[in-house]
Amino acid sequence: MSEKHVDEISGVETTGHEWDGIRELNNPMPRWWVWTFYVCILWAIGYAFAYPAIPMITSATKGYLGFSSRAELQQDVDVAKAGQMKFHDMIATRTVQEIDADPALREFAIAGGASAFKVNCAPCHGSGASGGPGFPNLNDDDWLWGGDLDSINTTVAHGIRFDGDADTHVSEMPAFADMLSPDQTKQVAAYVWGLTNTPSNPAAAEAGKQIFLDNCAACHGENAKGKADMGAPDLADAIWLKGRGEDAIARQVTAPKHGVMPSWAARLGDSTVKELTVFVHSLGGGT
Missing domain, CATH: 1.10.760.10 (Cytochrome c-like domain)
Known part of the structure; x- marks a missing residue:
């Protein structure tokens, strides 16, 4: 019976296998690790039987316990x-x-x-x-x-x-393009903008006040604070729905945009x- 070869550097026996002068050290896995591995295999087999685990063509195995994460x-x-x-x-x-x-x-x-x-x-x-x-x-x-x-x-x-x-709530601001001249539109826009900001032309804004009272106050109020029962916005609170500035106000006066909200009931x-x-x-x- 030949003696087992021992590696000179590590002092570990070799398995007897040799390839091109290279020998394989005989370092088996620790027994505790091997037994843990065996236990895991048994656990996996038991899990596959107890729970849904093995895929089929259109579904999977139901498992002995009948567990369902969806259920x-x-x-x-x-x-x-x-x-x-x-x-x-x-x-x-x-x-x-x-x-x-x-x-x-x-x-x-x-x-x-x-x-x-x-x-x-x-x-x-x-x-x-x-x-x-x-x-x-x-x-x-x-x-x-x-x-x-x-x-x-x-x-x-x-x-x-x-x-x-x-x-549904209904209100509609008329288009003043046929009622006011371009100059009057600019004047009333300057007045409305001047309620919360500095108008570009104070004289035009002053002239626009009477235009506002004659044409807009019926809905927005003489103080331009709006009327909720008519859906007329407050024009004196610096909150602008359709756009800021005199040009945006003039466009709204000329050809107003009207929003639509669905009925949710x-x-x-x-x-x-x-x-x-x-x-x-x-x-x-x-x-």
């Missing part, structure tokens, strides 16, 4: 919905004032309204409700149709100039409209 998720969703049902029932039967007065119900309504807002309202008003050119900022205190709970609820439910709803239902109302009111600009 578990659905169970959690059902439990969550059951917990929310009492709040949904209360929102359905209470007014927006009663919802807003109940701290727990208000918190639930704001959360639901925020979710509905991101899906339905954010494309126009922005994800933060800050609006944009032609789309009102819902965080400020400037409200075309009123900022109290009832007014917001009516606006959300029935929309603005929406043909599919008979109760039929699409979302009364409860979601109430949640949206409370959410929008909570942004800080509600009255």
